[in-house]
Amino acid sequence: MKTNGYIEFDLDGEELSSVHARLHSVKQGDNERSFRIVNPRGKHAVAAGLNAPMDVRIDGHVGFYCGGMNKEADITINGQAGPGVGENMMSGLIRVCGNASQSAGATGRGGMLVIEGDASSRCGISMKGIDIVVGGSVGHMSCFMGQRGHLVVCGDAGHDLGDSLYEAQIFVRGSVDSLGADCVEKEMRPEHIETLKGLLARSGVNADPKEFRRYGSARKLYNFHIDNADAL
Amino acid sequence: MTDPRALRGSATFPPEVIREIQRAADQGVYEIRGFGTKRKIPSFDDLLMLGASVSRYPLEGYREACDTSVMIGTRFAKKPIELKIPITVAGMSFGALGSHAKRSLGWAATEMGTSTTTGDGGMTDEEREASKTLVYQVLPSRYGMNPDDLRRADAIEVVVGQGAKPGGGGMLLGQKINERVAKMRDLPQGIDQRSASRHPDWTGPDDLEIKIHEIREITGWEKPIYVKVGATRTRFDTALAVKAGADAVVVDGMQGGTAATQDVFIEHVGIPTLPAVRQAVEALQELDMHRKVQLIVSGGIRSGADVAKALAMGADAVSIGSAAMVALGCNKPVYHEDYEALGTAPGFCHHCHTGRCPVGVTTQDPELEKRLPPEKGGRLMRNYLQTMVLELQTLARACGKSHVLNLEPQDMVALTVEAAAMAQVPLAGTDWVPGKNNY
Amino acid sequence: MCGIVGLFAKSPELQPELGRHLTAMLVEMTDRGPDSAGVAVYREPVEKGWTKLSLCNGHAEYPWETLSQEFADDFGREIRHEQRGSHSVFRIHEDFEPIQAWLRHRHPELRIVSAGDSIEIFKEKGLPSDVARNFSLDTLSGTHALGHTRMATESAVTTEHSHPFSTGLDLCLVHNGSLSNHNRLRSYLRRHGIDFQTDNDSEVAAGYLAWRMREGATLDEALQSAMKDLDGFFTFAVGTRDGFAVVRDPIGCKHGVLAETDEWVAMATEYRAIAPLPGADKASIWEPVPGQIYSWSRS
Incomplete structure (x- = not known):
């Protein structure tokens, strides 16, 4: 259905696979690139695998893997998101206006995931280049094995933050229940404040970069033979 | 001078155990190595085929057709895969293997009409080009995971575990991580790559169903989706993979190899391929899904005889990994001095984890890779596959089968009580199946 | 799962x-x-002094009426039941323990799926x-x-x-x-x-x-x-x-x-x-x- 400048899909009647057939057919430079999905009712994999610049707004709560493996699309979830929102996303922007369940942005390789509310446990698990900005707090084991990218938490972080961390960088404004193995607090130098300022600006989340602390890898687990822990 | 008659070794502490205890005492960390289990376990070698004679009629030599083709992914996928031979190449990562080895496998598989499989670390362009039918693995670590590769794959394999290490992750040591491998995996060069032991965004078969659904939505329901498990509680795992919506189940027995993991995993976790096939087939039959959800079996498949026996047990196809590497030259008695430098010798080498593969298979070193020109590797691999198919057909014809999938458990007997119990076929020359027939 | x-x-x-x-x-x-x-x-x-039970033996055709009669004969207490699919919910003017002992002894083929004042459990494969x-x-x-x-x-x-x-x-x-x-x-x-x-x-x-x-x-x-x-x-x-x-x-x-x-x-x-x-x-x-x-x- 076409309404004021966007095409609307109602998941109460339409099959998700036919909605995806339409969304996946969008090409770079197409005119019709604005979509709205209503009545998601917790369905899974909504707007997954999008592959071109477009705007998709989802009104309602979604289940698992919303926006999974997204490339280039700008997806807004006007509701709560289930597990694995934006999993393995490559680029583009996903915004969750509510809270997100566990493993948000898991293994994400690029783009930005904004969660305006809280994210549950394992937020940014195995992240590989994505930038995640959480307006609220994150649950335990967040950024587990984080490889690349940034996790910004404006609230608090649960226990074992950044366990087995590689090179992802973590910024937390509030308290941290505990740090995981090989995760340490690091000095917040001017360049980090600049980076954080940029991330916050892109995310549209309002916070003062100076109030954050920075966490990163101690790099002690980097090699099986621990005699070259300074690799890098 | 010690009198050798006075020496008595300990069965509990033979030299290799003493060596391992002292290595542990020196280093304070477990041994990590490549390859598969080295212990003797019941295998397809313990089964024999019953060729036709008077009661049955064989097919004639090379003339009467013996079909080897098999379709994979007929349950849900819009585009199932047709394999001309039921022998596929198992997932081995670019990273664990060098690019020459990967290309060799791809070319050979393409010529023979079968598939190869990516591995942890993603898909390379060379691999996609070389292999006409390419299975893309979705692993717990998701190194190199990319939706474009998902879309350009011919089938997708969700890897839950592998036979060498069910329940564990892998460890690609830093010495193998050159610039290209590091970049593909979004990690700095030269550091160890720990692979997670479970997927980051789903737990359990109920969530796996949702994961499979997501992959189908992303790829338009076109591609077959396999679920690969390491053999442990195979009956349950097979049934759950089916319930989660798999098109095919890959069962990897404990003989399956690895690029690098803890020796304690390789030698002490999992069950042999032989009982695993039986359990998987039984699970499929209980769900009335045998031949509807295809079963691919791997772990210690080396010859056409192994293939014939696996198919007779009820597999739809097999997968080879270590054997493919051996065909490319793994453990070949050449470059003795390089084996020696690794502290090993041809026939004993399991040093895939070091990246110093003397024959250029499991290495990223350009000098070592030169020892395996892809054209040569492709020819070796094709010849090997060709030989296995001929062996398979020979056995199938001898059993009177015009299609290799018509081999049955009743075409076999067991040489040992153990194999009879595990495979549930009678001990040769008897009607005895341990646990059955009122014995 | x-x-x-x-x-x-x-x-x-x-x-x-x-x-x-x-x-x-x-x-x-x-x-x-x-x-x-x-x-x-x-x-x-149920009221005080009463017990509610969900019983099942796997078959919808079970003679629940006979069971009620048997119980009333043995205990001389009031009993009511309502069949629901393969289960039956009993309301009995008696404490749980004597009922349980009686059922175990007389009707081992029956399973007590739930017991209490207000709980009813219904479950089945399928x-x-x-x-x-x-x-x-x-x-x-x-x-x-x-x-x-x-x-x-x-x-x-x-x-x-x-x-x-x-x-x-x-x-x-x-x-x-x-x-x-x-x-x-x-x-x-x-x-x-x-x-x-x-x-x-x-x-x-x-x-x-x-x-x-x-x-x-x-x-x-x-x-x-x-x-x-x-x-x-x-x-x-x-x-x-x-x-x-x-x-x-x-x-x-x-x-x-x-x-x-x-x-x-x-x-x-x-x-x-x-x-x-x-x-x-x-x-x-x-x-x-x-x-x-x-x-x-x-x-």
Whole structure:
């Protein structure tokens, strides 16, 4: 259905696979690139695998893997998101206006995931280049094995933050229940404040970069033979 | 001078155990190595085929057709895969293997009409080009995971575990991580790559169903989706993979190899391929899904005889990994001095984890890779596959089968009580199946 | 592995519709549990001195009328029953223990699926929609209810293996996850007088809670110690006479959703099971924090 400048899909009647057939057919430079999905009712994999610049707004709560493996699309979830929102996303922007369940942005390789509310446990698990900005707090084991990218938490972080961390960088404004193995607090130098300022600006989340602390890898687990822990 | 008659070794502490205890005492960390289990376990070698004679009629030599083709992914996928031979190449990562080895496998598989499989670390362009039918693995670590590769794959394999290490992750040591491998995996060069032991965004078969659904939505329901498990509680795992919506189940027995993991995993976790096939087939039959959800079996498949026996047990196809590497030259008695430098010798080498593969298979070193020109590797691999198919057909014809999938458990007997119990076929020359027939 | 749903009616207007809403939630969880389904509904409490039982022997044709007559003859007390699918709900003017002893002795073929003042449990193998139809679950009224859909992992698919598991008078448990130390725990609990009907891991969790509470623990204390003694992954929902409690294991692998409006409180493994409830889109929704016990009860 076409309404004021966007095409609307109602998941109460339409099959998700036919909605995806339409969304996946969008090409770079197409005119019709604005979509709205209503009545998601917790369905899974909504707007997954999008592959071109477009705007998709989802009104309602979604289940698992919303926006999974997204490339280039700008997806807004006007509701709560289930597990694995934006999993393995490559680029583009996903915004969750509510809270997100566990493993948000898991293994994400690029783009930005904004969660305006809280994210549950394992937020940014195995992240590989994505930038995640959480307006609220994150649950335990967040950024587990984080490889690349940034996790910004404006609230608090649960226990074992950044366990087995590689090179992802973590910024937390509030308290941290505990740090995981090989995760340490690091000095917040001017360049980090600049980076954080940029991330916050892109995310549209309002916070003062100076109030954050920075966490990163101690790099002690980097090699099986621990005699070259300074690799890098 | 010690009198050798006075020496008595300990069965509990033979030299290799003493060596391992002292290595542990020196280093304070477990041994990590490549390859598969080295212990003797019941295998397809313990089964024999019953060729036709008077009661049955064989097919004639090379003339009467013996079909080897098999379709994979007929349950849900819009585009199932047709394999001309039921022998596929198992997932081995670019990273664990060098690019020459990967290309060799791809070319050979393409010529023979079968598939190869990516591995942890993603898909390379060379691999996609070389292999006409390419299975893309979705692993717990998701190194190199990319939706474009998902879309350009011919089938997708969700890897839950592998036979060498069910329940564990892998460890690609830093010495193998050159610039290209590091970049593909979004990690700095030269550091160890720990692979997670479970997927980051789903737990359990109920969530796996949702994961499979997501992959189908992303790829338009076109591609077959396999679920690969390491053999442990195979009956349950097979049934759950089916319930989660798999098109095919890959069962990897404990003989399956690895690029690098803890020796304690390789030698002490999992069950042999032989009982695993039986359990998987039984699970499929209980769900009335045998031949509807295809079963691919791997772990210690080396010859056409192994293939014939696996198919007779009820597999739809097999997968080879270590054997493919051996065909490319793994453990070949050449470059003795390089084996020696690794502290090993041809026939004993399991040093895939070091990246110093003397024959250029499991290495990223350009000098070592030169020892395996892809054209040569492709020819070796094709010849090997060709030989296995001929062996398979020979056995199938001898059993009177015009299609290799018509081999049955009743075409076999067991040489040992153990194999009879595990495979549930009678001990040769008897009607005895341990646990059955009122014995 | 499974789907769990729970619904607690805060407003009396919702109570007649409880079964209908719960059925919708249950059916929504079919993908998570196609093997069997079951519900525990708390409704129409019996008067003091009476006991309510759900009985089952696996066949709908069981001569329940004869059983009632036999009981009335032996006890000389009032008994009423109402058949629902393959189960029958009995209201008996007698304490639980003598009834239990009598049933064990005279009718070992029958299983007591639940016992208490208000609990009724109905469970069976099959698709959730079929199970719901067989028991006419949508016609049930009640104050609160739990439901479960099961995808069997390691134990058999039978009615006995289906959830909810009764854990004591007016208590039941449903589980999503898998326990890794249930075999040794089961043999320990057996030695301490807890009965088990199956090799199912979730039944061990139920038996564990029953044992702890028999030893004097409150439900809260029993759940606290369960988090220490049970290994593996779990989300439990426990039904009580007055409400229900939800807890996730401290590792927190299996997800869950809680939702609340002025009319109801709901819990489910996935939000899509809550979505069909009236006003779900306006509900406040959150995920239970691992290791924390959430409970609701009417005071």
